Amino acid sequence: MFLINCPYCGERDQSEFTAGGEAHIVRPKQPTELSDDQWAEFLFMRKNIKGVQLERWNHAHGCRKWFNMVRDTSNDKIHAVYKMGEKPPIK
Amino acid sequence: MSKNLRITNNKFIDQTSRISFKFDGKTLYGFKGDTLASALLANNIHLVGRSFKYHRPRGIMACGSEEPNAIVQVGNDASMTEPNTRATEIELYEGLEASSQNCWPSVNFDIGAINNFFSPLIPAAFYYKTFMWPANFWKLYEYFIRKSAGLGKSPTEPDKDIYDHRYLHCDVLVVGGGVSGIMAAKTAAKNKLNTVLIDDKNILGGTTLFQKNECFKINNSYSSDWLKKEIETLNSLKNLTIKTRTSLAAYHSYNYLLARENLTDHLCLNEKKDKIRQRLWKIRAKKVVIATGAMERPLIFNNNDRPGIILSSSIKKYIDYYGVKCGQKVSLFTNNDSAYETAISLNNNGVIVNSVIDIRDKTNSLIVKQAEKLGIKIHWKSSVVNTNGYKKINSIEIMKLSDNGTAVVGKKIKEECDCLAISGGWTPRVHLFTQSGGKLKFRNEDNVFLPDKTDLDQISIGSCNGDFELDEVIENSVNLINKFLKVNNNDYVNLEIISSKEIDKKNIWLLPSDKPLGKTKPFLDFQNDSTANDVKLALREGFKSIEHVKRYTTTGMATDQGKLSNMHALGIIAETAGVKMGELGTTTFRPPYTPLTFGAIVGRNIGEFFDITRRTPMHDWHVEKKAEFENVGQWKRAWYYPINNENMNEAVQRESKAARDSAGILDASTLGKIDIQGSDTSEFLNRVYTNAWSKLEIGKCRYGLMLNEDGMVYDDGVTTRLSENHYLMTTTTGGAANVLSKLEDYLQTEWPELDVYLTSVTDHYGTVSICGPNSKKILSKVIPDLDLSDKEFPHMSFKNALIDNIKCRVMRISFTGEHSYEINIQSSYAKSVWEKCFDAGKEFNITPYGTETMHLLRAEKGFIIAGQDTDGTMTPVDLQMDWIISKKKYDFIGKRSLYRSDTIREDRKQLVGLLTEDPKEILEEGAQIVAETNKQPIEMLGHVTSSYFSPNLNKSIALAVVKNGKKLKGQKMFVPMKDKTISVTITDTVFLDKENKRLNA
């Protein structure tokens, strides 16, 4: 059970959050111009990394804000959290 | 009570307060402080159960949570009885009733024991293999396997006990109250750290508490006396909370731990009453100190499972702590020094010690010399090759070990005994460490897995960290604690410690016998009854991974998770497969460390507190009218309102007819309502719905369909433009929360530039829906000054109004196809408005209807219910709702997916109507649809999604999804049922009023 540092509220129990999958997948601005394969790349393909991954989280039972997290999926270590629109604090 | 088994000079057991209890129906006596196991042993009862597979007699083997055999059923009340409890952990109380498990009909005469004679026929994975024999055979086995498998009885009535959950936050959590745990807790608390010390026993001190041996002294006192003084000093520490009878169940990431505190299990029946039985602590600790100690290993040799064969350290605890002699003539079998402590304790308490059988060649440690000085006979370099005695051990057979330890040689010596102590060395309790994600390392010298790497702020100290000698335990623990807490506690630096040190180590995982292996029964997992032979068989059959061998042989899969068996299983696998143990890895220990009751897990979240129940403002009215309720998500919705013993079908038929003939009233308060404001709202709606929203005028309503990005229908509902930049969106009852969070997601992450604000107002408004040809007349009575003419107030429009001076919003929208209105008003007024409408409608026979009638009425009109007629695989095109997809809009959520190669396939399942050949025949929802009847196998073309008997059309109607259904209109299909085949025709989805005349009736 993680202890997550919501960028708006501070440290809260994991049970207040929902996970939203891989971060920084931008919705194409002009979907109609994409081929089936390109659209499928956006729609279905996720990296599912074992190791440090950038992912989306929502403080669903708190401030309801979405934010991003740098988490190592191999040991669940959360290296950083950052707001939507910000650059990941580590590479 | 057999007086001669209880010694009297004992400080831990209160021998003045006698306690009566029942075991297997027989009344027995023990003392306050006893466990059920110690009291049984004091009564000379060893046989407490039958083994799982062979139903061999089994006795108490340990004194703590690792006990594999003494698994008993406690209590005989149908609501309170509890199976699978360990007799070694049950504190004795007046009135305790317990019985053996896994024996039928009784522990002394057991039908299943016949398995023992057939055991060559019950190899590893016997149960799995029976599944593969001819199916008919299984029916024969099943009865006997189920009946004789045992595993206790579940309670048949709800648990009357009270359970509780609480949170606990601390700087330091110390798990285990032995020597090292106590030093850690004291150091932390003295340094102003908020500290919690938990221990699963009723008293702190661990095994050192009763150590009175010249070979283990601290500052010239017995180690036990020194420790007692340390424990006394804990009371003065303000920052320290001590919780006894509290066992740590689970250790999760981020130092989140679950501990179960037993509050009343040790109390007598009338003291337990009305008190909380167990409390589950949800602990978040900044730092965790694991000081859980070590478990003694058994030895694996032929017939090592007879009652009376007990772990050596447990025998020591029974005599030194409980004052109970496990036998009168005891032999000891060991590969290490610790059995000598037991031998000396027994000897000092007047028990005849036959001999110590030690597999080592010879050793000269302090403790061994002490034993020799007391005249205790030692068989060096020897092994027990067999034991005798059916319900209790009566003799052992001893032989010399060959030089390489793989065989026994020479003459066999028989030794009479009534108890055999066994010690195979020690296994650090690393369970919690591994549960927390810690990685282990292997120490070859004494074959132990030790804590290695962890990502959490934790340490393991004492014997769970591989320190087995008293001086090392103290010195290493002190250093580790100081470093871990970044403090400098000097309390323990200048101690004068005497500690016997083990000099020689030797280990043989599977001890040789004079008989061939196949003719012996060397048990590994006592609870699941698997032997070393089973593990070897699994390896011969090609299993290589420890996880596979474990599952195939079920070794380590019982309720004790193989606490005693895992190391030997690994050792034997490594030896047989010729690999190093360290490379083999170990199996995963999963929480809980010891089984938790369901009561502790659910705590107070039972009955009405199991989940939130949401009730509409008009709920009481529905109850008064004897409505039946349906659960829709967390909501209680009126389902139908039976009158005069009507059944559901009769009520729904009456309600449906009344709604179309005159007037119906529905509580629609549960529909999700999202208040949307902001200057970009119309653009936002354009992006989230499939249809166009830019031209929606103020005061108008529009139906919208929402897709997922994959093009599949997600939710639907009507959105009303209340003013320039103010909209009210409705969603399905079940979809409300998900829609809001999905919209928030897009707003916050994809389109942060949009000026749009979302607020859930579902609970803020009650919604009264009136429908039917007389709805206009009724509303005009309720709100006389509202112009209800079609010109002023047409279908799909909205008006602000006042009812008794209270503001409300009236929408003219319809989910039934009838002329209808929805009044939205602050929840607190909703019930009175509902009653007002009902009273106004009385002259028109206004009929309250529930969700079932609502579903029927909309099905007559072919309106979908998202989630019933759709299942996440239906596009709007599949639903024949092409009209709602805007051709002009550049983009909306899911648009691009509507022309992926898969979504433009013509043979997708599509929504159609179905009419049965016999109009009285009602299809079953979920029934499959086929095109032919005389072919097997036959392709399933689709299934029925909604089906009703329509009283307004006087025939059965259904909606269905059928492959390529749009093109099959007019075609005959079949719905095969268990006892008949129903002929149906594919039709349009709209059954009633195709021209929508009724909307303006």
Ligand SMILES: [Zn+2]
């Ligand atoms: Zn927050």
